[in-house]
Amino acid sequence: MAFPEEVVTVNKAFSGLGIDEKSLISILGKWDKDELKSFRLGTPRFFGEDDRCFEKLVQHQIKQLNTNFLRFKNAVVLWTMHPWERDARLMNDALLDGPKSYNVIVEIACTRSSEELLGARRAYHSLFERSIEEDVASYVTTDERKLLVALVSAYRYEGPKVNEEVAKVEAKTFLNALKNANKKNPLLDDDVVTILATRSKLHINSLFKYYKEISGSSVYEDLQAALILSDIVECFCIPPAYFSKVMEAAMVKEADENTREGLTRVIVTRADIDMKYIKEEYYRTYKCKLSERIDGATNGNYKDFLLSLIFREEKI
Structure with a gap:
């Protein structure tokens, strides 16, 4: 019979993100069939009694265990890739995942330099024989489409100059768009899309400084209900x-x-x-x-x- 402390160790090795390979090798490798059966009977979280008299691994646990065994491999593979290829593949995976992963597209488009994003677009061409802009426009059918296409298409100025007067005007534009959000989704507002897709990160930071002066509240507070816009602002600022x-x-x-x-x-x-x-x-x-x-x-x-x-x- 398996020792209780070994069962606890194996359970822990399976829990969380990743798999404790060393513990599994040292314990599972020496258990005989009776000890393995004892483990299965004693861990109902993983195994259920089948009506044909055997302990059946719970289906969603099979998927979870497979995923956890793959985590290390996936991390290593991503790490060894050229950053352009990595970003291109991450964006493609995000599009295939659907709306729940659009934050990955925002993350890459808004935190990479202009040259890095251009490199990712070149890699996307090579890997998928389409443009990232084309795929975003094709896969995204929600209100985020216009803004996401614009973000992945951007090539921003990265110098030190900011036109403060323009930033003040655009702060008012942004504030008005959020105030009128119940009438028109800011994601569909051409001015909002243009500001977020074309202005330098320094300019956008300056714009939100003026936004707070005008509105009395930070843009982060006002965007709490608009998750994708909130992610964009955080990634920029x-x-x-x-x-x-x-x-x-x-x-x-x-x-x-x-x-x-x-x-x-x-x-x-x-x-x-x-x-x-x-x-x-x-x-x-x-x-x-x-x-x-x-x-x-x-x-x-x-x-x-x-x-x-x-x-x-x-x-x-």
Whole structure:
């Protein structure tokens, strides 16, 4: 009969994000058929009694276990890709996933430099023999279509100059669009789309500074109900806060698979970019070190790989 502590260890190895491969190898590899049956009978979360007298692995657990075994591989594959290819594939996957993953398109379009986004568009051409603009227009049928097409098409000015007078005028334009949201969705407002798709990030930051002066409230407060616009503003203005939020949501036990994928995506794509600032922001927001949170929420090689990536800048 399997030792109770071994059953607990195996259960823990299967729980969370990733799989504790070392524990599974050391324990499952030595269990005989009776010990395996004892484990199956003692873990109803994974196994149910079939009416034909055998312990059947619960269907959704099969899918979850397969996904968790693949997490390490997927993280490694993404990490080894050229950043342009990685972003192109992430955007294509997001389009295939549908509206629940449109935040990934926003994330890439709004946090990459103009050259990086152009590179991702070139990679998309090569990989899928279509343009990302073409696919966004084809796959997205919701109100987000116009704005998303414009965002992925952008090539922004990245210099230091900001026309403050224009930023003030556009702050009023943005405020009016949000005030009239019950009459017209801001996502369909041509002025809002033009501002978000063409202005430099410095200009947009300046615009929202004036927005607060005019309205008395920050744009973040006024956009709480408009999730995609909120993500866009965060990605432009405070990306470490956005990335921290994505990772924390991914490590909540109740998170769906789509949300959980955000942990791999953020760490792999930001490890060599701004992980230092993301870790600082995560600690300020959640009062916990990101490394400690990952250590408690993930398992095995997947955990070790993620931790090695978030500490990269300390070794370089």
